[in-house]
Amino acid sequence: MAAPNNDQPAASASASTSDAALAAPEDTSIEALARRVQEHMTLANNPTARRHKFWETQPVGQFGDVADVSLPDGAIEPPSPLSEVRADPYPLPAAFEWFTCDLDDDALLADLYALLAHNYVEDDENMFRFNYSPAFLRWALRPPSFFRAWHIGVRAKESKKLVAFISGVPARIRARDDVVRMAEINFLCVHKKLRSKRLAPVLIREVTRRVHLENIWQAAYTAGVVLPTPITTCRYWHRSLNPKKLIDVGFSRLGPRMTMSRTVRLYKLPDAPLTPGFRQMELRDVAAVTRLLRAYLARYVVAPDFDELDVEHWLLPQEDVVDSYLVESPETHEVTDFCSFYTLPSSVLNNANYSTLKAAYSYYNVAVKTPLQQLMNDALIVAKQKNYDVFNALDVMENEGFLKELKFGPGDGQLHYYLYNYRIRNGIKPSELGLVLL
């Protein structure tokens, strides 16, 4: 939704390839032909593998690579000398101009908020639209040593109205034993009225260029669609906290032979957390939480490499942005367990009674002494206390171990994770992924 997508993969494929094909007599070689035939076969045999003209030109794992065991894991292309990175922004249609959004400026933040609130991701039936709060956007876009130049807006030259946006934030992400400086790319959004202008690819190229200018050559991003090529595909699970509202707004459905009253009772939670020593994380806990988290994330094939500054930014509680709780042993006062979720409300479109759905999204959780299921149950309890309507979690890390037991139900949304210019040849399982992108 952020920006319109793949109406015409066939068409897009045609652009480059028919040109390429016609240019073929100039560079015909047996290998090129063989490759083309193989690509064609791959596409014919694999229904998920559609042509992606843009992504086929990018250093990302290609669908055809899967069978090729000779390709090593790691960077697909070596870094270029910075002098070879294009110096000027990519051209935009005449009526538009690039515009770096300074999120210190409340007015600009409000513009960005409004663009996203009206034009960002919706569900398939257009009943809900993500409504990231201004405070959330500031949090998400300004982690330690962020680059202002990576908050890239496009505005109309005349009206100065913000019409499109894309962002990156720097992160250290470990893939197997390799800690890589990456950009996390997010919040790609094009105004609904401009979806025909094909701004999205220019935005992606421009953010890539600006990332390269900082001598960073890898990126992580997610998408709801299959592009070349996911490192893993996760599913969302949902735990009803306010089942009546979820049913009323159409987030979930009530079976014809199920009663609302029984559903409400099914999802009832205790009034207060059950684990002794369960409390909100504070600034003084940063070191302990960092230790817990680093040790825990080391288990995963792909995970962020957090230091204390990162933990302070990403996990120290902020009202209605991110919540973190930990278990401090009542005897030893040692921090033994940790859980967190972030707040992402959605606008409820066209409902007479409700305008907002308040959702908590499971973030990073570490259970050492407390069983994970009990820890997450306490997370559900505090989320319910804070009036969240639903608690969402991906089946990443160890989450599968508590989803069913804690009455999460499977969602209709799949989230594909991608790395740019980094190959993990056979992909990984969701349970091997230790990375949550907002």
Next chain:
Amino acid sequence: MGGDWQELAQSAVIGLIFAFLVAKLISVVLAFKEDNLRITRSAPAPAPSSSPDAAAPALDGGDGDGDSDSDGDWEGVESTELDEDFSAASAFVAASAAGVPEQAQLRLYGLYKIATEGPCTAPQPSALKLKARAKWNAWNKLGAMPTEEAMEEYITIVDEIFPNWSDGSKKKDGETTMSASGSKGPMGPVFSSLMYEEDQGNESELGDIHVSAREGAIDDVKKHLAAAVQINIRDSEERIPLHWAVDRGHLDAVEVLVNSNADVNAQDNEGQTALHYAVLCEREDIAELLVKHHADLQIKDGDGNTAQDLCSSAWPFMKPAN
């Protein structure tokens, strides 16, 4: 004398070499230019609705992305069947270039350029670049041929060369439509909602009057009652129709039922009354109506909870003083 010849031959040779180098230099420069041209050419993803959008050429440098347009807002609406057939045909040609006769290749090339970019405005490549010149000629000679005409002829030629070409690509089209139906962007998060699970509560067996009460179909409820259906008839979970009307929040149906002497204190197989249901489902108007009809606030359900115990709202009519 012999020296003159030698000198002449020498300068002729040098001249030739010089001329060759100059020609080579020009051709290199042109080739370089043409390469750039090729990048720009393949750039704008050929909007099947290749509307002569004034803004599109400006995007050339940015390389078009076919993945970036699914929204029906504007362009999608204009995208016709012809556009889609053309896209499919050109994709097919791209994938099977080896089988296209050279003569047809050039014709297809010209038509493709017309369909995706319109009349040729690129400068004529140097005569030294035979291939590029031939392609340019193929494009240029079509002049101001309309886009639609170019697409149609393109498809006709592909039909002639590969009579069965569409078998494979039609399938591809189907997938395209399917995957484009979502409003998911090319990148970013996904909105997910609960998948509906059919088996939820499937063990319950309801009578017709329970269903009518559940749907709030007052007339049907009245019909059942007129047909001497018991008003307090139980379903498989021992719910009476009143439970269902309360559960789904049909105030008018509840009214009809209590006015027809439904048992306001009937308990289901878990000991819950209609008032328990009203409280759990936070249906204040219905709860109030039930209390007015002398619903008992003190009845305990299987867990030992009265309706009062379960009531989290401060409804005055639920006060024990009653």
